[in-house]
Amino acid sequence: DRDTDKKRIEELLEENMVLEIAQKQSMNESAHLGWELEQLSKSTDLADSEKSFVFELNECASSRILKLEKDNQSLQNTIQELRDASLTSRESNLKFVELEKENQQLSKKIEKLQNQIEKEKQSNQDLETLSEELIKDKEQLQVIMETLKADKDRQIKDLKQENDHL
Secondary structure, rough: HHHHHHHHHHHOOOOOOOOHHHHHHHHHHHHHHHHHHHHHOOOOOOOOHHHHHHHHHHHHHHHHHHHHHHHHHHHHHHHHHHHHHHHHHHHHHHHHHHHHHHHHHHHHHHHHHHHHHHHHHHHHHHHHHHHHHHHHHHHHHHHHHHHHHHEEEEEEHHHHHHHHOO
């Protein structure tokens, strides 16, 4: 989009330069015609027909100058609109670049957070597995303790009986 905008702006600037050159040539032409008119009007030998011709030529030059001034104003407005559009486009591009950078930073943060979450999940799974193993070990130790307690009670009973017998 930027390249297209740049090309379009360059084309319009070239077109503007061509039109400005044409305007300058036309203005020079008009100035030259005005000078010729002045020279002709200074001449006292002009006949009435020549005076009317000069008057018509002057009117024609004046209308052409007005038309060129209008064209020039229109071109200046177009140039200003293009400059404004170019500035707006540049501002939009800068904002887009800033948003893109911010987006990349946020993506990196999200990736880091996802990695941390994965590590936490793995850690939780390891802790659950360890907890289950500890519960099993506790149950086995309780069974062993009960067995030892029963053996101890039986041995005490046997020893008491033996002692009583003795």
